[in-house]
Amino acid sequence: MDVGLPVVDITLERGGAGLGFNIKGGIDAPHVPGETGIFVTKVREDGAAFKDGRLKEGDRILEINKKNIEHVTHNEAVQLFVNSGNRVQMKVQHGAERILRERLARNPGMSKSGGDDDKSVYWKAGLVGLSVSLALFLVYRFYRKGSVFPR
Structure with missing residues (x-):
């Protein structure tokens, strides 16, 4: 700068x-x-x-x-x-x-770089959201059918 x-x-x-x-x-x-x-x-x-x-x-x-x-x-x-x-x-x-x-x-x-660092925040948020969705799906499946895996 x-x-x-x-x-x-x-x-x-x-x-x-x-x-x-x-x-x-x-x-x-x-x-x-x-x-x-x-x-x-x-x-x-x-x-x-x-x-x-x-x-x-x-x-x-x-x-x-x-x-x-x-x-x-x-x-x-x-x-x-x-x-x-x-x-x-x-x-x-x-x-x-x-x-x-x-x-x-x-x-x-001013110290925030913008650009790629901003994108990485969205990328990480997306991964967290995906992980939470997968965990909720597995919990639902376990309680609904008594097992996570198909029989």
């Missing part, structure tokens, strides 16, 4: 303590409901990100070394960082998490 924030380029040199930040999110583990992006959740004081000073908690990372990560799994994003070498170039939106959470608070239905 577009948050309307400018995109900033940040390049970090991996130091002895590494890049020094944690991420959450991904298409398999959304950090913000309805949002598949990768977000910075902690910047550690011993890492390159803290020393550089530009990367902050709540920033959304859009690219790692020119690879778009807006629709990747959490593990894919982690592996891109692990395999990025000593120099990591990122495209980042500062404060994106805060803005997304504010929008979600104003409009709680």
Whole structure:
């Protein structure tokens, strides 16, 4: 989802303590409901990100070394960082998490994806209805004829 924030380029040199930040999110583990992006959740004081000073908690990372990560799994994003070498170039939106959470608070239905998820609710309801109908039929047949199975 577009948050309307400018995109900033940040390049970090991996130091002895590494890049020094944690991420959450991904298409398999959304950090913000309805949002598949990768977000910075902690910047550690011993890492390159803290020393550089530009990367902050709540920033959304859009690219790692020119690879778009807006629709990747959490593990894919982690592996891109692990395999990025000593120099990591990122495209980042500062404060994106805060803005997304504010929008979600104003409009709680925003996190609902619509589409296929809505259809799955009807599909499940249909299965429940079918199961209940079958159970009622078997109970009726048992009490009416003394057995569920034909003789």
